Structure formats: C-alpha cells, structure tokens
Amino acid sequence: MKSLMITKYGDISSSLEQQEVTRPIIEANQILIKTYSSSFNPYDYKVVKGDFKAMGKISFPIGIGRDVSGIVEEVGKSVKKFKVGDKVYSRPNESFVGTMAEYVVTNDEDTALMPSNLNFDESASIPLVGLTSYQALVDIAKLSKGESILIHAGSGGIGTFAIQLAKHLGAKVTTTTSTKNISFVKSLGADKVIDYTSQNYLDEGAVFDVVYDTLGSNYTLDSFKVLKSGGRVVSIAGTIDSITAEQFGLNKFIRMILSFQARKVTKAAAKMNAMYRFLFMSPNGDQLEKLAKLYESGTIKPLIDKVFNFDESIQALEYLAKGRAKGKVIVKIREDI
Ligand SMILES: NC(=O)c1ccc[n+]([C@@H]2O[C@H](COP(=O)([O-])OP(=O)(O)OC[C@H]3O[C@@H](n4cnc5c(N)ncnc54)[C@H](OP(=O)(O)O)[C@@H]3O)[C@@H](O)[C@H]2O)c1
CATH class of the missing domain: 3.40.50.720 (NAD(P)-binding Rossmann-like Domain)
Structure with missing residues (x-):
C-alpha cells in the first residue's frame, strides 16, 4: 500500500516521501481501516522538523498523520463494537503513527462510528x-x-x-x-x-x-x-x-x-x-462517540480550510505549516464512495 513516510528530520519538502509499504496486520483488539481521508496537525510538521527529539529516538522511515476516517476492512477476533463495512473515525494510538496511508491500524477502543451526517473529509477533520x-x-x-x-x-x-x-x-x-x-x-x-x-x-x-x-x-x-x-x-x-x-x-x-x-x-x-x-491529548473512542453526537445534532460544525489529494500531501503539510489555516487541512486518500 501507499504511505507518506518521514525519511529524516529536516524541511517538509525534502524529508517526506510517498513509499510502497506492507499493509499492516491486525491483532485481536484492532481494526484495519481502509482510509478515505486524513488531516494534518501542527504536530506532524513539528515531528518532521525534529521539535520532539528529546521525547525519544525515531527510526526512519516512519509514517505521518494522526487523524483517519474510512471504512472497516478487517476486525480482530475480540472486536465487538465494529464490523466490516462500518464507517469509522479515529485518532490512533502513538504506536500506529501514519494515517496518511491507504490502510490504517487502530485499537477498537480508540475508534468510533463517524458522525452520520458527515462525509469522510469532514469526519477526518475532527479526532485530534x-x-x-x-x-x-x-x-x-x-x-x-x-x-x-x-x-x-x-x-x-x-x-x-x-x-x-x-x-x-x-x-x-x-x-x-x-x-x-x-x-x-x-x-x-x-x-x-x-x-x-x-x-x-x-x-x-x-x-x-x-x-x-x-x-x-x-x-x-x-x-x-x-x-x-x-x-x-x-x-x-x-x-x-x-x-x-x-x-x-x-x-x-x-x-x-x-x-x-x-x-x-x-x-x-x-x-x-x-x-x-x-495537556498532551490522548486517543479516546468513547469521547469520539460523544463528539459524533454533537455533530449529528448540529451543535458543532466541521470547519475545513482546504482539501488536498493524496499525491499533494507534502504541499498540504507545507500549507498548514504557514500557520494561517482557517479550520482544518484535509488529505483525501481515496475518492468518496
Ligand atoms: N498538546 C496537544 O495535545 C496538542 C494537540 C493539538 C494541537 N496542539 C498545538 O496547538 C497549536 C494550535 O494548533 P492548530 O491545529 O489550531 O494550529 P493551526 O490550525 O495551524 O493554527 C492556525 C491559526 O492560528 C492563528 N494564529 C496564528 N498566530 C496567532 C496569534 N498570534 N494570535 C491569534 N491567532 C493566531 C491563525 O490565524 P491568523 O491567520 O488570523 O493569524 C490561524 O488561523 C499548535 O501549536 C499545535 O501543535 C497541541
């Protein structure tokens, strides 16, 4: 599968590359999401620039991105909450960094059904x-x-x-x-x-x-x-x-x-x-469920500045890094169904 990877610390343009990587294999409590949309956060360009070096060593190449929306492709043996075909969104756990990819693994407890009134781009704007x-x-x-x-x-x-x-x-x-x-x-x-x-x-x-x-x-x-x-x-x-x-x-x-x-x-x-x-935020599927209700009732609306295609994801991160985004910057990994 295709995945945007950080290859080294440095400038966004010279440190990111779309690579062909092995599709992840899930464990009992995990789900595999066929990604439709993802979004960037300042954290992503800060990692590329090396701002978090003190927090621990990274072995490159490593995936990038922490927001995902898509369709459940596979569920692990002990997953009860979701079934294949569900539309879900998640902020995966740190150990599965890399939502700018065609498939993403996440724990079931870090995932929720997408707000029923929102599309994939809008849903990917929410988790983080x-x-x-x-x-x-x-x-x-x-x-x-x-x-x-x-x-x-x-x-x-x-x-x-x-x-x-x-x-x-x-x-x-x-x-x-x-x-x-x-x-x-x-x-x-x-x-x-x-x-x-x-x-x-x-x-x-x-x-x-x-x-x-x-x-x-x-x-x-x-x-x-x-x-x-x-x-x-x-x-x-x-x-x-x-x-x-x-x-x-x-x-x-x-x-x-x-x-x-x-x-x-x-x-x-x-x-x-x-x-x-x-606060350093943490993944939480129960809270994503609560947030979905706020979107479904119209209490909160998704705010998207710009949507980029997967092939333009480096430009998307450069755009966000200018610090002038008005709402969220989305990367469409696949065309909506
Ligand atoms: N600790 C955590 O868990 C966590 C989680 C998420 C985010 N964060 C951090 O939170 C920060 C904000 O994230 P974000 O996603 O909101 O970033 P963002 O979308 O890139 O923020 C861009 C916005 O900031 C405004 N802005 C820039 N300088 C400003 C200033 N001096 N006064 C008022 N507004 C200003 C800009 O408005 P104008 O164009 O009008 O200036 C623009 O609309 C980042 O540093 C991010 O790393 C931390």
Whole structure:
C-alpha cells in the first residue's frame, strides 16, 4: 500500500516521501481501516522538523498523520463494537503513527462510528483537535455555564472547534484572531473578538475563569495576567508541567530541565491560587462517540480550510505549516464512495 513516510528530520519538502509499504496486520483488539481521508496537525510538521527529539529516538522511515476516517476492512477476533463495512473515525494510538496511508491500524477502543451526517473529509477533520479541546475544556478545565474563557487563535484547527464546544458548555467566549478572520470566528459563536493586529488582549485585565493557551511561548506566562484569581490555564503549546512529564515517563534529567523551564509559570500559578496544566491529548473512542453526537445534532460544525489529494500531501503539510489555516487541512486518500 501507499504511505507518506518521514525519511529524516529536516524541511517538509525534502524529508517526506510517498513509499510502497506492507499493509499492516491486525491483532485481536484492532481494526484495519481502509482510509478515505486524513488531516494534518501542527504536530506532524513539528515531528518532521525534529521539535520532539528529546521525547525519544525515531527510526526512519516512519509514517505521518494522526487523524483517519474510512471504512472497516478487517476486525480482530475480540472486536465487538465494529464490523466490516462500518464507517469509522479515529485518532490512533502513538504506536500506529501514519494515517496518511491507504490502510490504517487502530485499537477498537480508540475508534468510533463517524458522525452520520458527515462525509469522510469532514469526519477526518475532527479526532485530534476535537479530543484535545474536549480533554482541555471538559476533563481538565471543567469549564461550566456562565464562566468566561479566552481561546487564543480562534480561527485555527483547534480554535474553530474549541469556540463551538465552549459555547455548547455555556461559557462566554473571547477569542483572538487577525482582521481577516473576525467575522469567521464570530460566526462560530465567539462573544468577543480581539484583533491581535490592532488590539492587545492583555488590556482585558484579569477577567477570565479559564485561558486556553494554544500559542505557547510568552502567551503561556501572560495567561496569568488576564486570569481571575483561582482560575485555570490549560496549555497545549506551552510549558510542560510535571504531571505530563511523568505521564510520558521522561527521564529525571529531562524532567529537571522541564521543571526549571516551568518555574515562572509554576510561581505565577501559585501566587494566584490558580491551576496550570499542560495537556498532551490522548486517543479516546468513547469521547469520539460523544463528539459524533454533537455533530449529528448540529451543535458543532466541521470547519475545513482546504482539501488536498493524496499525491499533494507534502504541499498540504507545507500549507498548514504557514500557520494561517482557517479550520482544518484535509488529505483525501481515496475518492468518496
Ligand atoms: N498538546 C496537544 O495535545 C496538542 C494537540 C493539538 C494541537 N496542539 C498545538 O496547538 C497549536 C494550535 O494548533 P492548530 O491545529 O489550531 O494550529 P493551526 O490550525 O495551524 O493554527 C492556525 C491559526 O492560528 C492563528 N494564529 C496564528 N498566530 C496567532 C496569534 N498570534 N494570535 C491569534 N491567532 C493566531 C491563525 O490565524 P491568523 O491567520 O488570523 O493569524 C490561524 O488561523 C499548535 O501549536 C499545535 O501543535 C497541541
């Protein structure tokens, strides 16, 4: 089967190649998906560029991509939830990296039936960003009705989903974006939009119960300048906290470095009696089932910026890496049936 492979660390254009690889064989609790669509996430180009070298050694070539939608081709002996022919979507476990491929293996517990009202492209736009924001806003921040939240980068893959989820949870949503995307993020339900090209979100003052830090660097520490005392900051792009470092089983030396890097954030959180958590999302089929219901009821809509063909997948990743995507970047692996 054809699979897009990372051949080395480096530039996107010179480090990716479509290769012929062996079709995977499934185990008892796994399913084989005949892929129709996949989507890219910033994580994919960050891996290519070597940003996660400290997390462990990669042996190349290795697949790329973490979102898949398609049709069940084979089921393992102990799989009860799915049958051949089901339309499913998944964010597979780290051990099966590589959804930019004609067939993808995933655990049954990391998979759900696709939302019945969505096509393959729309369904492939959901798993990674949907699970990330669900875990950030529901599981960690426990965002509740009437609370106010600041969501950075409302027009991106994460932001477009997070705005809609936060509104569904009953929160008052403020988001940041550039001038060209103001009406776009308003159409998703944002109550207040801050145009970062002409306004400074720090002028809002300490008014937010929750800050969803999707930008990292100075935005992480600055989150505490707009947070109410006792509030919560959940970051998916900033400083890794001790809970996540432990979750990854990072060695003592790396944990010491991370804890040193996190010292200002830890201090700011303690001073304000606030919570700071870094989230690295995890696969979860039950949560994908819950998300499917939100799409089926029309509560959340899929937002796709651009669809590329499989043969254009390198251009698709280059497009995403420009950092200006408005919603998700999809790669159509096969034509829809
Ligand atoms: N930890 C995890 O588990 C996890 C999971 C998923 C994602 N992430 C991380 O979350 C981040 C966001 O992911 P994504 O999928 O949303 O990326 P994305 O789709 O590439 O984000 C692009 C969007 O960011 C906006 N943007 C860029 N700079 C901005 C700024 N300074 N202020 C406001 N908006 C800005 C752009 O809007 P304009 O064109 O208007 O600037 C664009 O619409 C990435 O760093 C990703 O790696 C982490």
